[in-house]
Amino acid sequence: MDASLTTRLAAEFIGTAIMIIFGNGAVANVELKGTKGFSSDWFLIAFGYGCGVMIPAIMFGGISGNHINPAVTLSFAVMGLFPWGDVLPYIIVQFLGAMVGQLILIAAYKPYYDRTTNQEGILGSFVTIDAAHSRMNGFINEFIGTLILVFGALAIGAGKFGAAGHIVVGLLVMTLVASLGGPTGPALNPARDLGPRIIHMLTPLKNKGDSQWSYAWVPVVAPILGAIVGAGIYQMIFA
Template sequence: MTYSLLTRLAAEFIGTAIMVILGNGAVANVDLTGTKGEHGGWVLISLGYGAGVMIPALIFGGISGNHINPAFTIGLAVNGLFPWSDVVPYLCAQMLGAFVGQAIVVLIYKPHYDMTTNPQHILGTFSTIDATSSRFNGFANEFVGTFILIFSALGITKAPFFHNDLGTAHLALGFLVMTLVASLGGPTGPALNPARDLAPRILHSLLPLKNKGGSDWRYSWVPVVAPICAGILAALTYKSVFM
């Protein structure tokens, strides 16, 4: 079935919002003061992000392709696997979805934002932070993680093994993201997705939250540029070798 661009954009908007609500919601549950899940640990965050990608994939994979990630959209387009005419609309839908999703996280956790005095914990529920304040380390982490994400996502959804069972393929994407966050999440978060980092960071800079501190714009280009570069290379590698 072929869906209109407007329908596909709605899927990208809602899918990205769900990803941010479940993913950053898990971070807020662990890092903000006084929540039921405070100090719940990195496994809880990994589960949140895994489900945050898996659920939209199962809902929208057959409608918009469930990109919910500018790095994926741009990587496909550069390699001739997605029409350039749809790129800007997709990116706008993804950014707006991430912005609205983060606003919902803040609404739900507002009392706990007010109770939290650590600015890093507050910012960490919006966007990524390199644990060693190293942009080089952050770039390497985001690049490798996104390369694995997009290369594996293409492999899973286009593999002959899943040719007649794309539902299972999209289910597997959740386990892929969960594992990436568990295995490579220590240095930066990670973002693996420009919209998931930039849109919430913009919202962080706008909201008058108590004790929020700065939005770390000096680092902000890393989780945007690194995933896009990795997405282009991952799509090129998969296309060149396996398509």
Template structure:
């Protein structure tokens, strides 16, 4: 069944919002002062982001393709696997969803934002920054992480043994994201998705948080440009070798 563009855009909007709520919500639970999960380990964040991709994929994979990531949308378009006239609407829906999802995280954790004086922990619940303040290291991390994500997502969802039930493949996609966060998340977070980083970063810059600190705009291009280039490369690799 083919859905109208408006329906698919709503799926992208809601799916991206859910990803941010479950992913950045897990970060907030770990890093913000006074939460029930404060001080928990990195695996809680990995599970949050894994499920943050898995749940929307199960909900909307058969409706919009569940891109929820401009790197995937643009990568598909460059390789001729997605119509260019729908790229901008998809990306706008993804960014809007990311920003609304972040507002929900702030609303639900507001007392804990007020208690948290570590501005890096506050920013970390919105967007990413390289742990060593290295743009080069951040770029390398985001590029290879996103490359594996995009190549893996296509490989999993198009695998022959999932043709009878693509929904099962989405569980593999969720595990892939969780593993990427666990394995490559140490240096940057990671973002792996321009909307996931830039949308919440804009929200961080606009909100009057009690202990806000810098939005780190000097770094902000890294989790946008690196995933976009990696998305193009990942889709092209899969198409060249396997299609």
């Protein structure tokens, strides 16, 4: 990465915001009453999140690496693939990007938030929720999903895909959401969950309900551990 740190941080900030707008935007389109996509199926959400990772990767992959995920940044640093001195700045802008992306999404969907009385539907357009209301189930799902995400991203990056690798990573995310998204959402990314959860807590939306902070540690801790294990397995076998 030849770009300056400032340029790379700008790319991470914008890329994370776009991921939230596209991904949580798809959730809002499905969950919020009166939208054009209201009550449509899970594929729309999987497609939105797949493109929410793919499009920033195409835009910024050559600039910042398009981590847009603190778990990715930390796991790469642990494996010696990313400088530790850049870890904290990357994570800060990733969280800020997620929060700004969610604020933009609220502005776009405000009339539909006002019409919606389903509190879990509203919350789901911000954060992840374990459908079984089980922190253990949520942890297992987020751990496995992020392990596969990081392992797969490293394997794809090592392949001879060139720029098309960004599209393949987007398809990986889309498949993870379609296949493992039923239990929790999923997050696979601490910034994707915690940043919007803070916005949910602070924003005075009608009928928004509880922010479910008792669950908030799961989509932070499990993705970080899953990412480190996924990167470690890849490095141990294939590096």
